[in-house]
Amino acid sequence: MKKLLVTGASGLLGLNLALKAVESGWDVTGWSGRRALARVPFSAQQVDLLDLAGISARVADLAPDLIIHCAALADIDKAEQHPALAEKLNAQAPEELARAARTCGAQLVHISTDAVFDGISGDYRETDEPNPINVYARTKLAGERAVSAVYPQAVIARVNFYGWSPTGQRSLAEFFYTHLRSEQTVNGFTDVFFSPLYVGHLAGLLLKIAELRLEGLYHVFSPQATSKYAFGVSVARLFGLDESLINPTALKEIQTGTPRSLNLSMNTDKLQAALGEALPGEAEGLQAFYADWQNGLPDRLIAAIA
Numbered sequence: 001m002k003k004l005l006v007t008g009a010s011g012l013l014g015l016n017l018a019l020k021a022v023e024s025g026w027d028v029t030g031w032s033g034r035r036a037l038a039r040v041p042f043s044a045q046q047v048d049l050l051d052l053a054g055i056s057a058r059v060a061d062l063a064p065d066l067i068i069h070c071a072a073l074a075d076i077d078k079a080e081q082h083p084a085l086a087e088k089l090n091a092q093a094p095e096e097l098a099r100a101a102r103t104c105g106a107q108l109v110h111i112s113t114d115a116v117f118d119g120i121s122g123d124y125r126e127t128d129e130p131n132p133i134n135v136y137a138r139t140k141l142a143g144e145r146a147v148s149a150v151y152p153q154a155v156i157a158r159v160n161f162y163g164w165s166p167t168g169q170r171s172l173a174e175f176f177y178t179h180l181r182s183e184q185t186v187n188g189f190t191d192v193f194f195s196p197l198y199v200g201h202l203a204g205l206l207l208k209i210a211e212l213r214l215e216g217l218y219h220v221f222s223p224q225a226t227s228k229y230a231f232g233v234s235v236a237r238l239f240g241l242d243e244s245l246i247n248p249t250a251l252k253e254i255q256t257g258t259p260r261s262l263n264l265s266m267n268t269d270k271l272q273a274a275l276g277e278a279l280p281g282e283a284e285g286l287q288a289f290y291a292d293w294q295n296g297l298p299d300r301l302i303a304a305i306a
């Protein structure tokens with residue numbers, strides 16, 4: 001059985017990915033940070049990635065065939081307030097992990113973000129020049145560049161996704177679901193565009209990218225962009241909730257604090273060509289999100305945090 005190390009295994013992507021990988025026959029070890037994992041069908045360890053000097057020995061001990069690096073300081077506002085922490089976790093830790101992966105001959109898939117773009121033009125391809133506009137984005141771009149420099153064969157997967165998370169509140173879909181279910185009004189941004197994949201689909205694609213031994217930069221997104229408002233309406237309709245509770249709002253009229261890119265619609269032609277298949281679109285993603293809710297996944301994820 002091939003060994004997979006998932007970092008960030010207590011997070012939205014990492015936990016969903018680790019569970020999917022177990023189902024796909026991988027021998028999974030999941031590293032979390034502050035939150036311990038329990039009742040999960042894989043080996044779970046708490047490893048502080050801020051201890052940069054300890055990373056290579058831990059990776060060498062495990063000798064994984066594949067590492068999918070999902071851990072990050074992924075809270076945009078927190079990154080803005082703590083730039084040194086963001087730099088260490090989003091740029092220096094991935095560099096150390098890349099060095100460790102290369103040394104022990106493990107494949108590496110490093111998770112990055114659509115936020116490396118300024119959101120002015122949209123339909124971004126891998127060949128487009130990034131222009132990060134906040135600390136989170138700058139440090140994630142620095143992480144991409146450090147990983148590619150140290151280990152050019154590593155995959156850099158830029159992603160955006162939604163799904164059920166161990167906190168019940170990490171993704172935008174959960175935000176709409178939770179607020180609308182308790183009949184609270186929310187803003188839905190009509191001028192912010194993104195191309196999110198359902199996390200279950202993203203997990204499958206990341207494993208496929210590794211199995212095909214792709215290398216370099218890939219945009220791993222839904223081929224269909226949507227506004228955050230329209231996405232909220234789709235979530236409301238999926239669960240039979242009241243879509244009139246979503247106020248169509250222009251972010252650029254009310255934006256304060258951390259700057260956020262507006263048009264992060266993404267082009268996925270390169271990945272679709274490499275896989276030789278179409279990527280799952282919005283309807284397919286939302287159906288899978290709904291089916292996992294019916295199957296009790298949200299409660300299982302919440303129960304995974306000790």
Ligand SMILES: NC(=O)c1ccc[n+]([C@@H]2O[C@H](COP(=O)([O-])OP(=O)(O)OC[C@H]3O[C@@H](n4cnc5c(N)ncnc54)[C@H](OP(=O)(O)O)[C@@H]3O)[C@@H](O)[C@H]2O)c1
Nearest residue numbers: 008010011012013032033034035048049071072074113161
């Ligand atoms: N969510 C999105 O829509 C989105 C969009 C674009 C890109 N991304 C990227 O996708 C990846 C996963 O994001 P996510 O939303 O799943 O993140 P998340 O839910 O916030 O999870 C972050 C993970 O990183 C771990 N972590 C944080 N500090 C750590 C430390 N010092 N040592 C070890 N682990 C640490 C956390 O562990 P503990 O909680 O146990 O400390 C947690 O498991 C990130 O690279 C993010 O930049 C996310």
